[in-house]
Amino acid sequence: MILLGVNIDHCATLRQARYREAGGGTPEPDPVALADAAERAGADGITVHLREDRRHIQDRDVWRLRERPSTRLNLEMACTPAMIALALKIMPQAVCVVPENRREVTTEGGLDVVGARDAVKACIDALGAAGIEASLFIGPDEAQIELSAKLGAPVVELHTGAYANAYATDRRPAEFQRLKLGAVRAHGLGLKVNAGHGINYVNIAEVRTLPHLNELNIGHSILSRALFTGIEEAVREMKARMNP
Ligand code: PXP
Numbered sequence: 001m002i003l004l005g006v007n008i009d010h011c012a013t014l015r016q017a018r019y020r021e022a023g024g025g026t027p028e029p030d031p032v033a034l035a036d037a038a039e040r041a042g043a044d045g046i047t048v049h050l051r052e053d054r055r056h057i058q059d060r061d062v063w064r065l066r067e068r069p070s071t072r073l074n075l076e077m078a079c080t081p082a083m084i085a086l087a088l089k090i091m092p093q094a095v096c097v098v099p100e101n102r103r104e105v106t107t108e109g110g111l112d113v114v115g116a117r118d119a120v121k122a123c124i125d126a127l128g129a130a131g132i133e134a135s136l137f138i139g140p141d142e143a144q145i146e147l148s149a150k151l152g153a154p155v156v157e158l159h160t161g162a163y164a165n166a167y168a169t170d171r172r173p174a175e176f177q178r179l180k181l182g183a184v185r186a187h188g189l190g191l192k193v194n195a196g197h198g199i200n201y202v203n204i205a206e207v208r209t210l211p212h213l214n215e216l217n218i219g220h221s222i223l224s225r226a227l228f229t230g231i232e233e234a235v236r237e238m239k240a241r242m243n244p
């Protein structure tokens with residue numbers, strides 16, 4: 001069975017659109033209440049990206065999620081000493097290391113493990129020593145996958161964004177093939193294979209056929225559908241399409 005991590009960042013985006021300046025209380029919509037409902041509907045994990053600029057998820061959201069015994073928390077974060085120190089305090093079950101660029105609307109490219117080798121290695125080592133499973137969010141590129149394994153990462157999350165963007169074009173078969181080869185290579189090197197970004201209720205029919213998939217992290221499409229159906233139905237429908 002492929003596991004589903006529900007990324008709830010956009011719930012916080014909606015809250016911050018109104019309540020950025022409001023202190024105290026828990027203004028709506030509450031991402032923790034959303035996580036609760038998503039878990040009731042079968043989400044296997046909850047993913048949040050605590051960005052350097054705190055534009056959506058706030059530290060308090062992460063701490064509240066961490067206090068929930070039912071939640072398997074996957075914290076997405078940049079590879080910086082400040083975020084590593086914070087992760088070691090929060091102690092989520094998993095961390096996914098992502099690149100961060102203040103101007104982007106959402107995470108755009110994969111992490112450049114080759115270019116930031118020493119920083120990434122320090123991050124994997126610090127998290128691993130604390131018993132936190134570290135995952136690297138990378139494009140399905142041979143060099144990135146090989147170095148991820150060499151540096152001792154237990155997990156990679158393959159970036160499905162280029163595939164999702166090419167879905168309605170003639171580049172789709174090539175992008176899917178890249179993901180397939182990447183998944184096979186990562187698995188062959190002993191890495192656990194997750195995937196995420198741009199996965200929706202249509203492309204999931206093909207994404208789910210990627211070999212060796214452990215978990216998909218999905219946010220935008222599930223939260224968008226939830227506006228019409230409610231989060232529980234949106235999560236149930238995605239899980240049914242992931243594991244028909
Ligand atoms: N995985 C990672 C590492 C991400 O950064 C994101 C986007 O925040 C996702 C998965 C989810 O992408 P989407 O919102 O397009 O489903």
